[in-house]
Amino acid sequence: MLRRWTSILQRRGVSTQRISRLIHDSVFKVHPSVSEALAENKPVVALESTIITHGMPYPHNLNTAKEVEAFVRAQGSTPATVGVLNGRVHVGLSEEDLDFLSCGSGLHKVSRRDLAYAVSKGLSGGTTVSGTMIAAHHVGISIFVTGGIGGVHRNGESTMDISADLTELGRTPIAVVSAGVKSILDIGRTLEFLETQGVCVATFGRSRHFPAFFTPQSGFASPYNVADSQEAAELIDCASSLGLQSGLLVAVPIPEEHAAQGQEIEDAVQVAMKEASMKGIRGKDVTPFILQRVSELTQGRSLQANMALILNNAKVGSQIACALSDLRRRRRAPESPPPQKERALPPQPQTVVIGGVNVDFIAKGNTEKLLLGQTNPGSVLQCFGGVGRNIADCLSRLGEAPLFISAVGTDSHSDAFLGYCKHMNTSAVAKIQEQRTATYCAVITKTGEMSLGLADMDIHQQITTQYVSRFEEELSSAQLVVLDGNIPVSTIRYVCSVAKTNAVPVWFEPTDVEKAKKPFLSESWKALTCTTPNLVELCAMNQALGLPTPDVLPKTRDEVLSCAASLSRPLLEHLSCVVVTLGSLGVLLCGEHVDGGVRLQLRPRSALRKGRLCAVHYPAVSIPPEDIVNVLGAGDSLAAGLIAGILQGQDADFCVRMGLLAARLSLSSPHPVAPSLGTDTVSPQGVRSVAWPSPTFLWMDHVGSQ
Structure with a gap:
């Protein structure tokens, strides 16, 4: 696509130096595989990168990132991992970019709040749910897969500690596929806050049980459920057709074969939360600490469950993206188009x-x-x-x-x-x-x-x-x-x-x-x-x-x-x-x-x-x-x-x-x-x-x- 754009600009008499500036000075850099898929209206799935920079230790973070991307491709979609490298927002990362984010030093956690600063200062880091949503929507991606979203922290009614993920879902029309909300959060208040933001929440599957990351049931219910990827695609497409400027949350329960470890992990979560409180860990540092501590307490079993649910989310999100692409392709094409041989190709441009x-x-x-x-x-x-x-x-x-x-x-x-x-x-x-x-x-x-x-x-x-x-x-x-x-x-x-x-x-x-x-x-x-x-x-x-x-x-x-x-x-x-x-x-x-x-x-x-x-x-x-x-x-x-x-x-x-x-x-x-x-x-x-x-x-x- 970049080659074609360059050719078009050259035909218009734009100098090579000017073309170079137009291509390379942009704040957003879209990987060629992603831009080509979007141009051809093929399914694309956005992926966050804080799981690489702050969510898992090396080399598990790099292996998981590569495995998730391969899993997305195997389902027929193009992966678009989002990250900030040297002040540019990359939508789609090369292997070298993934390597850098998995073991680089001085990497930042980039949310909506941090995005402008990171770009203006030429910083690098992993994008959170909100940061990834902004980038994905900017380039026209409809589906974003993550592990779990942030929410209202416990005692949030006093501390006002509420994740930017929730407000971003209220103002950016992206469908977020996740394993619900992390159990370290106040799930009930999180669902109430999402309702206030006008966010449609639906559990994926036959049940309306709202999942809590490591466990398929949190004790709370989603307002709706979608039985399969086709129903999810129809919901997303309908929201787009209505012109709603809020996002959708599709909550996917962890696979049953890994759900048995849920109680053990939940017990470890409670221990880790108490330790975080005693050590005075607050804000955006809480989640990485707890995930690391839970992995130690469960001797790595939480890490295996984490990888399993992320891969499952990637599978579901990719299937939804494929169904959405097919749905829109069928709508765009006339039901009885004239045979291609009878229609001469239009001149270009x-x-x-x-x-x-x-x-x-x-x-x-x-x-x-x-x-x-x-x-x-x-x-x-x-x-x-x-x-x-x-x-x-x-x-x-x-x-x-x-x-x-x-x-x-x-x-x-x-x-x-x-x-x-x-x-x-x-x-x-x-x-x-x-x-x-x-x-x-x-x-x-x-x-x-x-x-x-x-x-x-x-x-x-x-x-x-x-x-x-x-x-x-x-x-x-x-x-x-x-x-x-x-x-x-x-x-x-x-x-x-x-x-x-x-x-x-x-x-x-x-x-x-x-x-x-x-x-x-x-x-x-x-x-x-x-x-x-x-x-x-x-x-x-x-x-x-x-x-x-x-x-x-x-x-x-x-x-x-x-x-x-x-x-x-x-x-x-x-x-x-x-x-x-x-x-x-x-x-x-x-x-x-x-x-x-x-x-x-x-x-x-x-x-x-x-x-x-x-x-x-x-x-x-x-x-x-x-x-x-x-x-x-x-x-x-x-x-x-x-x-x-x-x-x-x-x-x-x-x-x-x-x-x-x-x-x-x-x-x-x-x-x-x-x-x-x-x-x-x-x-x-x-x-x-x-x-x-x-x-x-x-x-x-x-x-x-x-």
Whole structure:
């Protein structure tokens, strides 16, 4: 993966020295085997390293670490042991790294509290449960296996000695597979604290008995149980689909053949705890002391039990990871995909479109005015829409092969969508269990004006950062990423961050007034290259930036154009182009002046030479009102026509006219994107029947002179 990333950066003209800094200066270092497995959506299991640095004596610690990793591989998963080496967080360790952590000197125990300090000082150490969870979640690992988690210490109600593991489980969405809680802790209060943190706790197996590390029963019960790895995977996947930002604890009882030693070990634990108290040992030093002392008192039998439960946890965690990977792979793939031989491989790099899928119901009245409170004569049509889907559909018909990332439910609507959109690359569309595919109902008048709209689009919130990050390699190498405003703000921020790092242009298609603001609620908007708002959405973008906007929108043509140009001006400090859609008035193209028009290229503004800015108005292509059938996909077809023209290397005039022709075709079609749309039907050179009026040049100034 690193080699491919290096190749991509070299093609982009990034110097070898800069590439080296990008790769090696990162705080996180992901082992190639782990990054490749994540990129291919294969099962990965995170493992902690304090068991190596502080949990067992040498060489038992090294042997156990290697044995656990081998055990994970044997179950079909990739192990990702996490540790801090010389100030860098390693996710996946080499044999040399394991050797260093097993017998190195001056090694630290690195929890959430210690992570920033260890990195800033260039220290080395083993990551605890909380430290490992942070690293695993950062790179996209869902399953983490450990021996036992920390908890509320005995007398914790007085000392407030509560492990950071518990609060981390409350705020980091990772599934932790462990043998419950160490018996040296207050298990009852630990379970109460986990409930307060919103952590789902489930015992693995038929029983709900909550295990206590060396013994299968602690005297307390888990709220739930999962019978097998498949049930556990479904629970984890459901938590992810719900967007919960808390973790899961899967408590695995120690194998029965080792449980007989439990009472002997428990007696030794009580002795060791009294000794620790007498010697004044406190805080993070308590657990290593007790484990070492118990091993001495039991003549190594506790160490054997410890290794047995860790290997058992690794087995269970790996099986869950495999089941989760299979579950998500089945959901991502269409149920009846076209044979691979029939689908040509898309060019690399390709365009990536991230946005919504809707099943649209268009109710069109037979009159110019609809009467509320009574039945109006008209017709109802079902079709497939969604801003992201419309753009991907249009681009697919115009010779591009975009990867479309979205989410649908497991219902008849999703099946119909996948059947209708076989001409598109829908391999990245997730099918979410027990969710409804988004639906949209629009009521329009005879002339095509919107009268009322109703939307059921909650599933768009499932296009999460966690899901989209599975396609980071495609995003990093894309020639263009198109976002629609339906996706969550966090996903927009993530995509903009990836795009900025890899110099990938981003096209933002707002879908309504509120959603138009999403990139502008943070610095994300500065990573955008182009956006296509209408005048109301453009006002909303300015308002989100704290800029003044008119109280009342203008009515006359000249006032509308002047207002649109003024509102576009602040955005052009970072965007290359703003395309303001004006309905029947056409399009206002705003950007850098070149050769009497606007430079329309997919490059970040920082890559452009600073010079004049201008706005050019293109009137709409006329269409009789009676020919307007569906207005829902016109703006999306316009944007896709523009994008296709740019990707083909056409000039601004050609691109805008191509977009206007695509919009006109879709307006006269019952579908949001006209099935007749193609390179021959929207090419300005091929369509001779349209009389193109000359565009109007409005204004000009210099960057930085508002």
